[in-house]
Each structure stands twice: as C-alpha cells, then as structure tokens.
Amino acid sequence: MIEKYSIRTDLALEQKERFEADNVEIPGVVLEENNDEGRNIKVTTVRIETENGAKIMGKPVGTYITLEAPELTVPDEGYHREVSAEILQFLRQLLDIGKEDFSVLVAGLGNRQVTPDALGPYVADNLNITRHIVKEYGKYAMGKDRVCLLSAIVPGVMGQTGMETVEIIRGVVEETRPDALIAIDALAARNSKRLNRTVQITDTGISPGSGVGNQRNAITEETVGVPVIAIGVPTVVDAATIVNDAMENLIAQMEQSEALKGVGVVLQGYNGAEKYELVKELIAPHLNGMFVTPKDVDETVKRISYTISEALNQLCCS
Template sequence: MSIRTDLAIECIDFAGETLPQGIITNEKNENGMTITAVEIKEEEAANRIGKPVGHYVTIETDGFEAAAPNFEAQVETVAEQLRPFLPEAGNSYLVVGLGNSQITPDALGPLAVRYMLTTRHISGELAKQIGLPELAPVSALAPGVLGQTGMESAEIITALCEQTKPDLVVAVDALAAGRLTRLGTTIQVSDTGISPGSGVLNKRKELSKATLGVPVLSIGVPTVVDLNTICQGAQEKGQAEKSMMVTPREIDTLIEHAAKTIAYALNRTFQPGLSLEEIAALTA
C-alpha cells in the first residue's frame, strides 16, 4: 500500500533501508531540536522516493500542543534554517497562507499570515520617520480555497507576482504525515514548491518557480494522517478506498502555536534588524 506523506524525511524512511544514490542527508541538534537536511540531487532518486529534486529541512520539536518554554530559542533556530533559502539578489517577499481558515487542521497558513509583519507599504521617508529605514518589503495574503473564491490559489498568486514582483514567494501550508508522532511536532522547509491539498487527495495547481516565475519556499507542519496509512490496510473490506484523515485532539492550540512560531521565524528572517520583542509589538 502506498504511504501518503508530504514529508521528504518520511519518504526516505519508507523507501527502504538502502538510501538511493543522489540523496544526501545530514542531521544535527540545536536547542533541543533535531534538524535533518536532505538534498535530492538526481531525478532517479527523486522518482524513487516521490519527492522533487531540491533541498528539504526537517525540524523536529517537542510539539506545538502548548507554548514552548524556550519560544525565543525555537524561533531563532527555525529562522537560522530559513536564511540560506533567501535569494542572493533582492529582498522583497510575498508570504501566502494556503488553506481554509474555517477548517482548523487546514488553518495553519491563514493564521500565520495574521502574525506577519507586512512592510511593503512602508518605505522611503515614512520608513525614516518611524525609525525603521532598513525594512525589507514584505506583503502577505491568505487567498482562501477554490470553494470560497472560485479561483485557484495559483491563479491569485500568479497575478500578485505579476503586480508586486517579489524576489521570493513563501507558501505556508498544513501538511499530511505518515506517522502519528509527526503530527504537530515537525516543521518542513523546502525550495521545491508546493501543490496545495496534495496530502489530503485534493491536489490543486502547483506553486513553484516553474509556474510563478519566482523562487518558492514552502513551510509546513503536519496536522493530519491518513487513516489508511495508520492502519496499513487493516480496515474492514471496502474501507480502503475511502479517505479518512486523523488529526490531534489539541488541534486548536497546535495550529495557534505552530503558526506563531513560523510567522515569527519568517519575520526575524526578513527583518534581522528587529528583535523578537520589537516584532511582537509591531504585530500585536
């Protein structure tokens, strides 16, 4: 039975004991978190594990069910992993919060946008007057889902890119995992783009450099596991074809803390001159 997961680290695990050629992994520990970097270099390896060629970083935390006692260190660790993905030239960013804000397990992206420090409208003399002359231009939007807007997220974001011309698009979205232990404990960062809804069999148009003409950085946290994946095909006859997703009981607080961590890490990445306390005050 095929395993449904958005996590590259799980795709490698499920592929078997022998790591395919063309895949490089590196693991380290920082501030109590395990960070695994995966680079998929060859198409053959990418096809074998079912993930595109590119870079993936997995950050394993103690979980987002409660506020982290070391929140500042956690944010700084995530921000440190994000910085290498920033474009060498240019510093304007568009953050899109993918998902449906009315469905809690899918609300990670829209909620993260609420905590973003948007600065594209603050420039020139105004930036000097408020004492923030070195702000990077950041815009953010939660485009909703097809059923709410009648438009694909990719259509909306493509139009925004044409108008605002960002140097990088950052897509924040809830993910599907293959193991229950990954729910609300793992952050995945990737430069390969994203297909919204793919983890729950609702795949929409891809967001990537190929489709948008702009590099795309995706960030997500697993919030659901497919029941078929959990049971490994042990359901009653006739149930295997049905898609049933499992989510943690503490999903409300999990989404809140995960969204805040991701947003604050992005803010620190885009605006290194601002402290976490200043960012908290400006986004309150």
C-alpha cells in the same frame, strides 16, 4: 516491488525513512542529521540531487529541511523562540536577501474555516506587514537601518474562490513583483508522533492538498515566476496510519506472548509498505478516506502559526 506502494505524506523525511526501513538505497538522495539534545530539536536535511532520485522519492529536486521539535505543542515561549530562530536560520540559507529593498510575498494557504487547514491564514494574521509603509515613507519609518518589503495574501481554496490557488498567486506576483514567495501550508504526515511537532522547509515549492489526495496545481518558481520557499507543519494523518501504528504495537505485544507468537511472526514477514497496504484494504471503504487530527488542534495551530510568523518578521526586520 516497493515502488508499487504509496504512503500518504508530505514530508520528504518520511519518504526517505520508508526506503531505509526496507533497506533500499536511493541514488542521488543525500540525508544529513543534526540532533541537538540540549534544546531537544532534531534537524534532518534531505537533498534530492538527481532526476532519478526525484522520481523514486516522488518529489522534485531540491532541499528539504525538517525540524522535529517534540515540545512544539507545549506553551513554552522560550522553546518556541528557539524554534523560530532555527526557522529563521534556514530561511536565510535558502533565500538570497542581499539586496537593499528585498521584497517577500507570504501566501497563507489553506481554509481558515477548517482548523487543521488554517495554519497559513493564521500565520498571515500575525505578520508585521511593511511593504505599504516602506513604499510610502521609506525604510526609516520602521525605525530600522534595513527592512525588506513584506506583503501577504490569503488566497483561500478552490471551493471558496472557484480558482486555482496558483492562478491567484501568479496574478499578485505579476502586479507586485516580489523577489521571493514564501508559501505556508498545513501538511499530512505518515507518523502520528510528528503531528504538530514538525516543521518542513523546502526550496521546491508546494502542491496544495497533495497529502490529503487533493491534487491542485503546484506553486513553484516555474509556475509563478519567482523563487518559492514552502513552510509546512503536519496537522493530520490518515486513518490507515492510525490503524497501522496500532498494528505495529500489537505485533510487539504478540512477540511477548507464547500463545500469539506465531501470528506475530507471520505479520513480521511483511515490510512496512505491505503492512500499510494491508491495513488500507482492511479498513476500506468506509474509513479509507478519513483523516485524523489531535483534539487540541485549534490551540496548537494558533501557537505554531505565531512561532512561524515570528521567524518571518525577523527575516524582514534584521
């Protein structure tokens, strides 16, 4: 029954939570949690190990690491450094950077002119690009014993270029031959509390725009020819999510009211997916395609982009 319902999210964690809320176990999907209360950072790893699990989850087989950092929207440099260190740790786990001249191409996906979608280009702006310097003068020109070759591209979106993003990246990969591609993109979330407070890292690649219904060709190892790590931060939720969250709060209030208690009991009979579908029907058609982002998204996205870029800079200069 539940497979007929779909929620709009790019986060594997939220897909897993959707099934857990309805007491549905997914064979071939493993979840691990590590909550560091001292640093206020929660790490959840979802491993999709079988094709059957991938089909149910609607995501490829692979590892999905989610960092939930509630204070990521706060301008606290110490906290952001800790998040950068966490991102760096997981990148080192997912990437085999043992070779001396390891080369990384960073693709800053998204539209620079649309702030909630500008995370990728902003990350690229903050990178310490080294490929041209190391190729010209050698690694000692960087003052380090070990420096990987870091290059970056901001391919834009199809509306600007007339080309699929994967076509542009594939051409660059064929010419520059990096050992790995790291794609940075803004995501869509199911839960508004995760907006600009969550970082997802995965070794399965990415489908740009999938969270907002724009199905572009996937950027994966199969399509570009090198391993692909995707880093994303949810910056938008759809209108149905906002209304659904409001309805959940309404139900909670109804339970405390004698006059409205009966209505609350009826709505409680719906599972999470059914409530979401009901909300989509109620707000359609005028609000069904609307996406919402926080009012301070411009400042927040710039701050988070710097946090991610610091992890990438340390990856290539360590």
